[in-house]
Amino acid sequence: MLGFQPYETFQLLIDGGGVDRTNTLLIAACDAYVRRGKPTVPEMEQFEVLAARLFPAAGPHARAKGAAILARAELLTPDLESLVAAYLGDDLVAWLGTAENLSERTMLDLLSRQDADVAAALAARPDPTNIVLAKLFQVNSRKVYRALAANTSIALRGAYLSALARSAQMDHIVAEELSTRADFDAALLAPAFFDLSDAARLKVIRAFSSRETPAAPIKRTIEQISVANAELTKALMKLFSENRRPEVTRLFSQITGLDEVRCGQIAHDTSGAALFVVLRAFGCNAEDGLKVLIHATSHDQDRSKALAEFVTLFGTIPQDSMAYLMSAWRGEVNLLELVRPEYQPFTQESKRTPVAAPAPARNPAIDQAIEALARIGTRRAG
Structure with a gap:
């Protein structure tokens, strides 16, 4: 498979070798998969089985290196994404910001870690699904809300709009981020007026131009x-x-x-x-x-x-x-x-x-x- 024929050879090497051989096999297999570009479905299925056996059996350094190599792959299945997320270590947040595609299952698994940095990286992505967004808005973290406020791929309406408007009252960075968005009504930043920059304050005032307002107490x-x-x-x-x-x-x-x-x-x-x-x-x-x-x-x-x-x-x-x-x-x-x-x-x-x-x-x-x-x-x- 993927330059290593036959596939059964891998199985024999895993069963008969020690940790050092497993480490070598893991890195070689990950490198071969990445070089393959767009593998076929059978190839992906075989590699999933192989990776699932190699990663747990390899040493910590080899796992991290294998995950770093695999993170560069053009196409990953949800199972392979999970392996990368599990073993990538300190580079996980950076990968979440650069990965071209990420499955909903992987995003939800990562959110279950309750890690604010990981959640903020997901909040900054252009492809969170509605289910993922609903989970993100439940995270009580300024980092996450700042990322959501700056993410122009998220349509600001309904409950999302209300949540960000409330967050802006408590976090001046969220308020400033929202003030730069053309799709956000700057009038909603009125409670955060004194936390905004001079330019953003004027934008809040301009948002009331030629506009009726409810009765003011x-x-x-x-x-x-x-x-x-x-x-x-x-x-x-x-x-x-x-x-x-x-x-x-x-x-x-x-x-x-x-x-x-x-x-x-x-x-x-x-x-x-x-x-x-x-x-x-x-x-x-x-x-x-x-x-x-x-x-x-x-x-x-x-x-x-x-x-x-x-x-x-x-x-x-x-x-x-x-x-x-x-x-x-x-x-x-x-x-x-x-x-x-x-x-x-x-x-x-x-x-x-x-x-x-x-x-x-x-x-x-x-x-x-x-x-x-x-x-x-x-x-x-x-």
């Missing part, structure tokens, strides 16, 4: 306070220009109903994303909101591009949606309601409408403010 708080926009923006401009962020924290705590820790995060977020959410929730328009953002955002680099982005967001983000986002920060809403059809964005991408929608009208006064800010350059607020 915090909306009642905003309506009861009835803060005048002009007074609010004037107070915030003064506090931010004098770098009195602790006082901004206390002011937000009084008017938003958010806890002081969250308000402190908003006040010290120099990207301006969290502050935008509050300003828009209170109904600020682009002209008033930008005056505050100019004083509140970082002065370490040219900000004209970032501020221009906020101008666009003021024109496309509904006030109620930012109130909803603030309620999500307090854990008062079920974000999975957003997947319902009535809460999907108004404008959906379509192959029939390749022309991009026109940008919202720009205010010349705002453009002049952005240009003036760009010329000012780096300065200290105070």
Whole structure:
């Protein structure tokens, strides 16, 4: 078989030889199988029987070497996969990441080991079956959920979507991975907002563009306070220009109903994303909101591009949606309601409408403010 004729010769050598001869036979047989390329069904069946006898009888080093050779085979049966998985040792995780094909039986056998590294390697594969996925989502491991979040071959819907959205609230790496996926609704990352990068925070906000949202409990708080926009923006401009962020924290705590820790995060977020959410929730328009953002955002680099982005967001983000986002920060809403059809964005991408929608009208006064800010350059607020 496979270059060693006749097959009975192997049986005689195994029966009459010691461990050293078994070691030699195992490595030779595995090498011959791999060189065969695509063996016939009878050849695979014969080799399965032979390998099943050689691997247990060989020494530890020969088993590991034989498994490493066999792992390179173009075609393995589930039984041969099991032998590789059993004896490959420390190289198992690497093999799971590179193996072109892996049977469902082997994946389920490996998951029964309850090894987080092995499960994470399986979660990163492009071919897990629904049964395997169901088992993977039951594994209580951050490694596994991070791999699942990054695996674009997994369709995010139903229970899988819910599980990853919940995981994102507890693991910022899962949240960041999901924020990069085009098939994931970034609005579901609202509870993890403050754990995300600046770019991901803006993506969460953009996910609420031209979109209806369920009623936000915090909306009642905003309506009861009835803060005048002009007074609010004037107070915030003064506090931010004098770098009195602790006082901004206390002011937000009084008017938003958010806890002081969250308000402190908003006040010290120099990207301006969290502050935008509050300003828009209170109904600020682009002209008033930008005056505050100019004083509140970082002065370490040219900000004209970032501020221009906020101008666009003021024109496309509904006030109620930012109130909803603030309620999500307090854990008062079920974000999975957003997947319902009535809460999907108004404008959906379509192959029939390749022309991009026109940008919202720009205010010349705002453009002049952005240009003036760009010329000012780096300065200290105070």
